[in-house]
Amino acid sequence: MIDSMFDEALRILTFRSGFNSAVVVAGTAALGLAGGTVGTFLLLRRRALVSDALSHATLPGIAVAFLVGAALGLPERSLPLLLAGAVASGVVGLLTVQALTRFTRLTEDSAIGAVLSVFFGLGVVLLSVIQNLELGGQAGLKTFILGQTAAMAQGEAIAIGLLAAGAALAVALLFKELRVLAFDPGFAAVQGWPVGALDLVLMGLATLVTVIGLQTVGLILVVALLIIPPAAARFWTDRLPALTVAAAVIGALSGWLGATLSALLPKLPAGAVIVLVAGGFFLLSFLFAPARGLVAAALRQGRLRLTFAERRALTDLLDGRPVEGSVALWLRLRGYIRDGALTPAGQTAAQAAARDRRLWERFLADYPALLPAHANWGVDPIDSVLPGDMVRLLEERSAPS
């Protein structure tokens, strides 16, 4: 049974389990990819939660579109109409947030909270109207709230995949513009970039990702596709191109694995599983990413402390002060001391440490304003941080006369 499940998993993961599920899985992966790329710029622009207001605000539009469809006598639920309604009310919600922040004294967080809850409340009221009207096809409306890949038809999955790829492509084409917008909108405006229009493009792309994600992930959790992958990628790199690619990869992997898991196991709603997989990637990155992960940071910190303690102990020994405890043990392990006295190797290292300390002290006393921000003074060898002529100058000044 385990074997057959494993085979099944392998078949879905490698897109061999029937055309339909392959299309759904690929469409969801494309959705994750688009969420990661667009979300990167939302995160850097500090707009991550605005998309939460946007996604909640789609509900009344969906309900109104359903009512309009029913009034026009359209058969069952017509997805393009519903999504058009979602876009319309989502954009209204977005503009309301911006208007509240710009024209009143309310802060952005209050504006977001008010818009998302009031619009969602309106949607809930409209859903209860629809329920009372006893129209056909209304059961599908609830899937927009929590999402469901099983509800996805093949054509819809293909459309989602294409639109998502389009959103990612748009980010790639506008990369330079979005980069300026994300890091220095003031500079961009002075340089003549159309900052307002670029912001609109970015929010438009976020709207696109949100709306095509509604069906799969649901409107409560779709914001996670825009936030979690870039937040996880942030731990891996400080460079924007790498960040964007990493976020896209994490998003795509989350969509791919999440859709597969939910197809494979019963009672696993796709939207929630995709978010949990993305959350798993976030946790892994948070802990173990080499650039900014917790473990790497702790290791760096520990190494720094150890070096600092070692160098201080060596200079102490050189000055004739005894060194005891774990530092002494460490120095013995390094072969710097034997029987409480410095070995030849220890002598060399101690002299280098003493020279470093003398020169660093001189430097800090004479040029405190010139201290490079990235240097760990007192730990880094001074020759590897300061230019050679500066080191020579310091040596002349600090030479014992």
Add this chain to the structure above:
Amino acid sequence: MMPDVQEFLQIDAPALLAAVLACAACALVGNFLVLRRQGMMGDAVSHAILPGIVGGFLVAGTRETLPMMLGALAAAALAGLLIEAVRRLGRLESGAAMGVVFTVMFAAGVVMIEQASAGGVDLDADCVLYGQLETILWLAPKGWASLADPAVWAALPREVLTLAAVFALCVALVGLFYKELKITTFDPALASTLGIPAGLFHYGVVLLVAATAIAAFEAVGSILVIAMLIAPPAAARLLTDRLAAQILLSVALGVLAALAGYGAAAFGPMLLGASHSLNAAGMIAVASGLILALAVLFGPRHGLLGRRRAVGRLRDTSGFIAPEAQKP
């Protein structure tokens, strides 16, 4: 067509009481979220408590309130810690940190519900989102006259009693620590130099919001909780510059939204001749949104029209507009 008195007292009165108490309590504590620029904390907390509720339900095996509330409280505390850890250790901005934590926790709750429902458990995400205002019943009263009997009041539904207790707690805490809350909200640095632990009050506010949200969500659902934490205080903020006035006004507006929203949901369709009622929690949220919209438009000093009039007056008297007056 009006419903008869007994029906009103048994069905509508307890729901109205619950809605009014929930709205008043949320609006009261929401003031400090709005002023501290932490409006999204209510959103994050009310999403993040879902796994705690489901966990409490699964452990206890019943729909008793206490285990679910304890679970929710634990989940809220966990969410607060995680958000702070991600923000500090991960050096992410607080919006993104909240977004990561509350979506993952909500997703975990959804999966737990689905898994539990495999065992024939009836619990769904709907009741957490929309609440069950309509199912709160008060069977004791038989008519207006029976309200004089204390036994009838003793038989108030549990949800109403819980909400009354939480509202009383909020009033007591805000009243007791009014001065400290005021200073830490407007000038945390000054508060620290005066020896008031600003950090402690930060967590205190978050915890109080969590407790209120948890007590209220069961009756009115998490969406209404978010609306009530933000919309009435935000509206009050546009109407006054004084904290005490803002707090009183926000509670009054919250109560007004509850009454108007519930009335519109329960009796509006009837007046139009339809036989069904609308979702009351949603309607109250809409009412609070309308109140906020009115405050944005017509607030005397900070509303859009009020400001325009002030700028016009300036122009009339001085012939030019000071640069400050142009900015919102």
